[in-house]
Amino acid sequence: MKIIAEFCQNHNGDFDLLRRMIAAAAEAGATHGKIQTIFADDLSFRPEFEEGKTAADGHALIIKRPYKAEYDRLKTLELTYDQHRRFGEECQHAGLVPLTTAFNLTCIPHIKELGWSTVKVASYDCGSLPLLQALTETFDELIVSTGASTGEEIEAASKLLRASGKKFAFLHCVTIYPTPLEQMHLARLNWLKRYGDTIGLSDHSLTARDGMKAALAAIYLGAQIVERHFTLLPEDQSRDGRVSIRPEHIVEICRFAKLGKEERLAHLEAHVPEFKQMIGQEDRPLSHEELLNRAYYRGRFCNKIGGGQLFNWQPEARETLTGMVAKAAHVG
Numbered sequence: 001m002k003i004i005a006e007f008c009q010n011h012n013g014d015f016d017l018l019r020r021m022i023a024a025a026a027e028a029g030a031t032h033g034k035i036q037t038i039f040a041d042d043l044s045f046r047p048e049f050e051e052g053k054t055a056a057d058g059h060a061l062i063i064k065r066p067y068k069a070e071y072d073r074l075k076t077l078e079l080t081y082d083q084h085r086r087f088g089e090e091c092q093h094a095g096l097v098p099l100t101t102a103f104n105l106t107c108i109p110h111i112k113e114l115g116w117s118t119v120k121v122a123s124y125d126c127g128s129l130p131l132l133q134a135l136t137e138t139f140d141e142l143i144v145s146t147g148a149s150t151g152e153e154i155e156a157a158s159k160l161l162r163a164s165g166k167k168f169a170f171l172h173c174v175t176i177y178p179t180p181l182e183q184m185h186l187a188r189l190n191w192l193k194r195y196g197d198t199i200g201l202s203d204h205s206l207t208a209r210d211g212m213k214a215a216l217a218a219i220y221l222g223a224q225i226v227e228r229h230f231t232l233l234p235e236d237q238s239r240d241g242r243v244s245i246r247p248e249h250i251v252e253i254c255r256f257a258k259l260g261k262e263e264r265l266a267h268l269e270a271h272v273p274e275f276k277q278m279i280g281q282e283d284r285p286l287s288h289e290e291l292l293n294r295a296y297y298r299g300r301f302c303n304k305i306g307g308g309q310l311f312n313w314q315p316e317a318r319e320t321l322t323g324m325v326a327k328a329a330h331v332g
Contacts (some may be wrong), residue, residue: 001219001257002200003250004120004143004227005030005096009038009077010238017232018079019090025230026094028250033096034120034227035087037107040074043067044302044309059288063296081110088114099143103301104312105134105321112138121145123173123202124298127153128312129160136164143225145202146192147173148286148294158195169198169225172218175293178206178243183287184214185280189221200225204243208235212249213272216256220264221279226253 005025011018022033045067052064079087084100091098101120102108111119116139123145125131135142142161146154154170161168172188184205192199201218203226215226231244238244256264268275286294302309303317310317 001254002032002225003030003253004032004034004099004225005230005250006034006202006227008034008036008229008240009074010229010231010233010240010244011035011077011079012233012238013077013079015079015083015086018087021230021232022087022090022094022096024232024247025250026091026096028247029254030096030230030250032099032118033087033091033094034099034101035079035084036101036103037079037084037111038074038103038301039078039107040071042104042106042301042304043071043074044299044311046299049296060292063292065296081113084111085114088116102131102135104303105131105317106303106305108134108138117141118143122297123147123149123175124294124300125312126157127298129156130315130318131312132157132160133164134318136161136166139166141167141169143169143171143200143227145171145173145227147175147202148290148298150286151283154192154195161196167198168196169200170196171200171202171225171227172223173202174204175290175297176287177204177293178210179204179214181205181210181214181274181278183280184217184278185282185284186214186218186221187279187282188284189218189223191282193222198224200227202227204229206242207245207249208242210274212245212252212256213274214278215253216264217268217272217275217278219253219257220261220268 007021048062049065053062055061088098098116099118099120101122118141119135119139121144126144126146126149170192189199200223203214205214229240229244235241299311302311305320
């Protein structure tokens with residue numbers, strides 16, 4: 001059972017806090033520690049999100065997320081590549097497997113230099129085949145979230161990953177923050193078994209209200225990986241605080257994972273009245289909120305090349321970068 005403690009930006013740019021998070025997650029029983037390779041300068045500018053758009057009935061049509069405010073926020077949360085290296089060392093010392101999410105093609109050479117064997121792919125890049133191809137050529141294992149991805153995108157990703165011969169896993173994810181339990185659709189785990197041998201859940205449920213209910217139900221239904229945002233701070237002191245767990249929650253997941261199948265079911269029947277409600281549908285349309293989030297987050301980060309913006313799903317992004325690397329090597 002793999003338990004990924006997703007530190008995201010819950011460290012608030014403070015490496016000493018990140019170090020304490022690593023130690024606490026490892027002591028509680030996590031197997032992996034994860035950060036996100038995010039740099040404000042890679043944030044894409046898309047004018048439609050400057051003001052957003054709302055329908056006459058009040059429903060959001062386009063998320064409002066102004067570039068300048070988001071840039072300034074992210075700039076304070078960055079980890080340098082030297083801090084990435086130190087993060088890996090801290091994880092390995094604590095007994096955690098270090099990994100990060102690669103949000104664009106341009107970061108791959110820098111992550112490669114760290115010597116880590118596993119990399120995470122965010123939900124919105126499940127369909128970014130050029131990015132997936134580049135990652136399979138660089139890392140031994142990919143863990144790919146599938147939230148807000150279409151069935152066709154997941155199938156295409158599976159074909160590419162199987163052909164690569166590399167280890168990979170698909171994580172079910174609902175890209176609503178926080179995710180209501182009635183929209184968890186854990187039956188999707190069974191659907192994902194068609195496309196990969198290893199499946200799991202990236203869970204963004206509301207911790208204060210729903211605890212570990214979704215994670216425990218997912219384990220019973222066959223999840224081999226659970227990923228959850230992790231924090232040591234009060235809920236209101238980081239952006240992801242509401243959907244983040246603490247050491248005691250990892251302990252709870254570990255204890256449940258050690259139970260037999262019948263014991264797991266008995267626990268769910270006794271303590272998780274929402275269990276059947278969470279199962280939902282294997283094949284379902286994306287909700288309005290998921291589509292809104294997909295529109296913003298898919299392409300939130302880009303590859304800035306020659307003064308332009310190229311996105312991870314564009315073949316020319318990888319072709320351009322490959323050409324630049326080859327030219328630099330020739331000159332050198």
